Amino acid sequence: MGKDMQRALLWAILFTSCFLLWDNYQVYKGEKSFFHTEAVEQQAVADAASSVPTGKDIDATVPSAVAVKDPVVVETDRMKVTFDREGAVIVGTEMTLIPRQADWTEVGLAGLILDRKPAENLGNVDLLEITKNRTYVAQSGLVGGNFPNHKDQYKLVSQKLSMGDADKLDVIFEATKGGVTVKKTYTFNRGHYGIDVSTEVVNNSGAAIQPSAYYQLTRDGGKPEGESSMYSTYTGPAFYSDEEKFQKLEFGDIADNSASFEKFTNNGWLAMVQHHFVSAWVPANGEERENYAREVSKNLYSVGTLVKLGTIESGKSVTDKAVLYSGPQDQDRLEQIAPGLELVVDYGWLTFLAKPIYWLLSFLYGIVGNWGWAIVLLTCIVKAILYPVSAAGYRSMARMKEVTPRMKQLQDRYKDDKQRLNQAMMELYRTEKINPVGGCLPIMLQIPVFLALYWVLQGSVELRGAPWVLWVHDLAMPDPWFVLPAIMAVTMFLQILLNPKPTDPTQARMMYIMPIVFSVMFFVFASGLVLYWLTNNVLSILQQWWINKTIAAERAKRLQS
Numbered sequence: 001m002g003k004d005m006q007r008a009l010l011w012a013i014l015f016t017s018c019f020l021l022w023d024n025y026q027v028y029k030g031e032k033s034f035f036h037t038e039a040v041e042q043q044a045v046a047d048a049a050s051s052v053p054t055g056k057d058i059d060a061t062v063p064s065a066v067a068v069k070d071p072v073v074v075e076t077d078r079m080k081v082t083f084d085r086e087g088a089v090i091v092g093t094e095m096t097l098i099p100r101q102a103d104w105t106e107v108g109l110a111g112l113i114l115d116r117k118p119a120e121n122l123g124n125v126d127l128l129e130i131t132k133n134r135t136y137v138a139q140s141g142l143v144g145g146n147f148p149n150h151k152d153q154y155k156l157v158s159q160k161l162s163m164g165d166a167d168k169l170d171v172i173f174e175a176t177k178g179g180v181t182v183k184k185t186y187t188f189n190r191g192h193y194g195i196d197v198s199t200e201v202v203n204n205s206g207a208a209i210q211p212s213a214y215y216q217l218t219r220d221g222g223k224p225e226g227e228s229s230m231y232s233t234y235t236g237p238a239f240y241s242d243e244e245k246f247q248k249l250e251f252g253d254i255a256d257n258s259a260s261f262e263k264f265t266n267n268g269w270l271a272m273v274q275h276h277f278v279s280a281w282v283p284a285n286g287e288e289r290e291n292y293a294r295e296v297s298k299n300l301y302s303v304g305t306l307v308k309l310g311t312i313e314s315g316k317s318v319t320d321k322a323v324l325y326s327g328p329q330d331q332d333r334l335e336q337i338a339p340g341l342e343l344v345v346d347y348g349w350l351t352f353l354a355k356p357i358y359w360l361l362s363f364l365y366g367i368v369g370n371w372g373w374a375i376v377l378l379t380c381i382v383k384a385i386l387y388p389v390s391a392a393g394y395r396s397m398a399r400m401k402e403v404t405p406r407m408k409q410l411q412d413r414y415k416d417d418k419q420r421l422n423q424a425m426m427e428l429y430r431t432e433k434i435n436p437v438g439g440c441l442p443i444m445l446q447i448p449v450f451l452a453l454y455w456v457l458q459g460s461v462e463l464r465g466a467p468w469v470l471w472v473h474d475l476a477m478p479d480p481w482f483v484l485p486a487i488m489a490v491t492m493f494l495q496i497l498l499n500p501k502p503t504d505p506t507q508a509r510m511m512y513i514m515p516i517v518f519s520v521m522f523f524v525f526a527s528g529l530v531l532y533w534l535t536n537n538v539l540s541i542l543q544q545w546w547i548n549k550t551i552a553a554e555r556a557k558r559l560q561s
Helices: 002-028 108-114 251-255 331-337 348-368 371-385 387-413 418-432 440-459 483-498 505-524 527-560
Strands: 072-075 079-084 089-099 124-126 135-143 168-177 180-189 194-203 212-220 236-241 245-248 269-274 277-283 289-297 300-308 317-328
Touching (some): 135 180, 135 277, 236 251, 236 300, 277 300, 277 331, 371 387, 371 440, 387 527, 483 527
Antiparallel strands (some): 079 089, 089 124, 089 135, 135 212
């Protein structure tokens, strides 16, 4: 009964883990979760007598790639930013320090087997862009009257377009319409992807005006080009407010008007999220605003916020400020820009465990300066924390290995009496102080950490392209030469030799097949994840060997006495 329970528990853990991974994979593909419940669309109450414009009044159309004539290109120490003079909107952000990556099937042994090679020049990552296949822009302007918006021509006022050695760079655009002048100032700071956006509204119309400023992101619903074939991650809009916290929106829900999010608030931000990168508008906290999301045209979506600027008397001016971030999901930097912005780094349902693991991993990286060795140290720390429980499990396994011949005798003696066999086995366990499920504990305790680390490696841009040693050039991608999975298989064979051999020949054969199955499965896992499991196996082998040796010495001492 004990071994049946142990096998059943192990299979339950395996199937549960596989199911949860599959379920999260479905969610990140845009499918519904198995645990999905239909969201109730939020009913926002608006003042019917108000004359303040709404998100529906904003024109979200964008120019085609060929329509961006005479663009303004700004160069900083981290980005090359392209402006369209029409609207003074940003239509391109090239990450000059972040190169594109080849798919793992194009390099190493997989590339040789599949006869695939990466392009000679992959270039840098482009986030905002307008091309034949991609539309992704950041827009802003005024509504509520005959005011300049993102469809009007702006004049470039400033002259300097390169940061050079300066610590900051101001790029200023200006447009006048209906007696109202709008001056947009984009301030770039050295070392940052965030852009401070200042919108000054000067009223020379001769009458009081009540404009609202809008900040929006318009993007097609396609996945990022070049996304790895080994995973599927979330791509789409997100809102954050103190009232409802982090809310992701599916493009399909926006199209059929079923998206649920906080529409009226005075805080928070809006973003377009994709794997490792994000673009976000962060208006000033405390401003009354209306969030909106809509389908502009087929497979083109716009999310934004509308900020009330109040009444501006003739001859007066008002300045509104916001931050536009367009860059990698650097968690430390995102936390500094706005509360909750770091939540765009999606660790799935194990966020509560993944975030502390990431924090510890970052701390260790600060000590050793290499993410691979940080993972090795993380494994040692986890192993040390779980040592008391895992030691008890390994002791049970060691004792069970010693009594395997006696278990075989009992099975032969009571092969026709299942009930009597179970009683005899339980008596043997009690006599030898063996916990029949003790061997499961080390695996059970490692699985949550393993799954959390899976999400950390997949979601953290800090590990994108992070090398370890020699042939491992990217811990977030599979081992290009499958060396780590092969070594891991060897360690699994060694663990089998140290553990009690099943009395059933069929089970024994299955145990020797499992390392091969797991090594093949780990071929497509991130090499950092394989490194964690390999290190854990090595430590487990050492721990099991020492416990086996200790128990054998204790038994020999008892026999001598």
